[in-house]
Amino acid sequence: MKINISRHYLYILLSSLFMLLLILLFSFLVLIPKGKDYREQRTELKKSNVKLQKYQDYHDTVYAKLKDLQSKNRHIITAFENRFDAKKFQKEHKNYFSSLSLSKISKDKDEGEFAVYEVNTTSRISSPKNFYNFLDAVNKSDWIIGVNFPITFKRDGENISSSFTMKVYCNKEDTNATASASKLK
């Protein structure tokens, strides 16, 4: 039995089948793999995001810790940064003394990451109490100063003349140190 289809319908049928085939091929060979790829990439991205979040959180805690430290030790940090100014020191602490004079500042051996300067001081105090107060005050001063031996006290009439060595600690003067110093601010 021969089935008679008009040529027109045959054309339509063939081209439809062809298009269908193309569509199926495209769907299965291109679209579906791409869809799978998309899904994989999406989960991967999610994972990456989670990882990033962890990093971010850790970063934030470290940052908080840093800020906390910095705020707690603000005085010390700024004191390390300040360059020793003899005149200023004198002005600030002359109250404790009847007279106060500082000698030349000389560089001493470095203490770890910090530079040390030695200042010899001679002064005259009316009573030892002033010296105690001075020692208290020096901890609150704008610099990190350690009062060192040798310390001499000599009665001089009504007053006591004293001399002592002060060691001034501050951040090292190279570019890295100043850069980190400025960052600390």
Add this chain to the structure above:
Amino acid sequence: MLGKIFESLYVKVFVNIVVKRFSTVVYIETDGKKGLQRSAEEEFEVLELDEKMHDLITAFTKESPYNYVSVLDMSQSQGAVPTCKKNRIEYYTDVEDIEFRCHNNAWAYYTARENLTSIRKKYAAIGVDYIFSPFSILSYFFKDKIDGTLAMYILVQESFLSLAIFENSQLLYAHHLDMMKKEDFDGIHLEDDENDGDLLLGEDDAIDLDDISLDDTEPGELEDFANIEDLDSIEDINEFSENQDIEEELMESTDTLEEADETQFNEDYQRFTLIQGSVGEFYKDPRYESRFVENVYVADAVGVTKEFKKYLEEEMFFNVYVRRTDLALEVCELAKEETGV
């Protein structure tokens, strides 16, 4: 360009419809690149588009979107004129509500606008692509003869006669004659007893030879017969003129015209009288460039009898050449020509 590519992928289907007096002939052809593939011809006893016709046509047209439905214009109110210019056409016929088309810039064929719309409406179910005038068919059918000397071409259909006189491809006169219409038909009908009387001589009208006396006749009349002696010496007169078409005659000899029977006889006679009247009109009417017609080519789509040819030859002294044709096929040929196949 893309259209051409698509066109070449498909076959072309030509549906040709010719309406006869009581039936419709449908001829369908499927043409591929290598020529004719399928064809079918059927006659339906209806004058409209009926279901069976529709089914036959759609069976073919669904093959291809490139199908062309051609219908032959069989209306009464149509014709052809020797000019293409509208203002000249008015001279020959009433231009109100007619559609005319120019043929080769030489002559125009026309029909009433309502004829076209009615054809379109009649075949609206399948759609119409071409509507042809019988004069186009006629000129195409005789295209090998039309560019020659003056001749009359007649397309004989079942109920119509399309008559055209061409010379050197120029139309001189055309008349579309309806065998049913009374105005065209003013010729003599054989069954009419009154006219018979003219032929038969009654007693009263008989000429009594004894009564004739030389005195009654005028001298001039007798002198006309002076040259009677010459009659004997004249050889057999060649009844036909020099413009005899030998080729056509040779072609014709293979087709034998039918013997007449009663109804055919009447019809042929009717046809003859119509032609006679039309030719007379051609000669008399000052609108047309009258010339003497000698050769007549008949496109016979109905099957005329020997009598028809005899009438024309003997009564009107024409050289008549008849070519048989199937009208639906001719319409198809024209449609193919129109489409460019």
Add this chain to the structure above:
Amino acid sequence: MKYSYIKPRKKTPFTQEVQLAITFFSITVIMLASTYLFLLYKDYNFQKDKNRILARQIELKQEIADMKQKIAFVQKQESLGEKIYTQNSVLKDSIENLFDLVPQRITLSEAKLLKNGLILYGITPNKDVYNFMLQAPLRSIFQETYSSFYPAKNGWLHFVSTNYMKDDFSEEVENED
């Protein structure tokens, strides 16, 4: 038109059925194509995001390292600062203790505090007072004590007390308390 009264209808292979099929397939193709384009676009986006995340991760790592460095530094500063502060206050306490150590009857004229030693100059009424009230406590603090005397104008004794210890002076005095 050469022979016909009318022009033929427009012939096109795109009949209703063909148009329907074409529409259907075009829609399908468009949908597939747009899905594919969407996936391509998403792919590109994902790549971009991944790179961004990676870069940010590196950035964060670097920042964390920097901050850790800073934290270490600040901690060092803090420890040194605290050390100095305690050193100073310890010094203060030890000096205070020292001067408290000196009894009423003995008057100091000079005191030299050294890293590992102490030299005192003063006047004492008599040796006993000195030995009892000053020397004894000093001996308990320092490892080595030397004393030398020379008479003063008003019958009292000038003394020079030299005291050394092996370790740091300040540390020892602190322990005393």
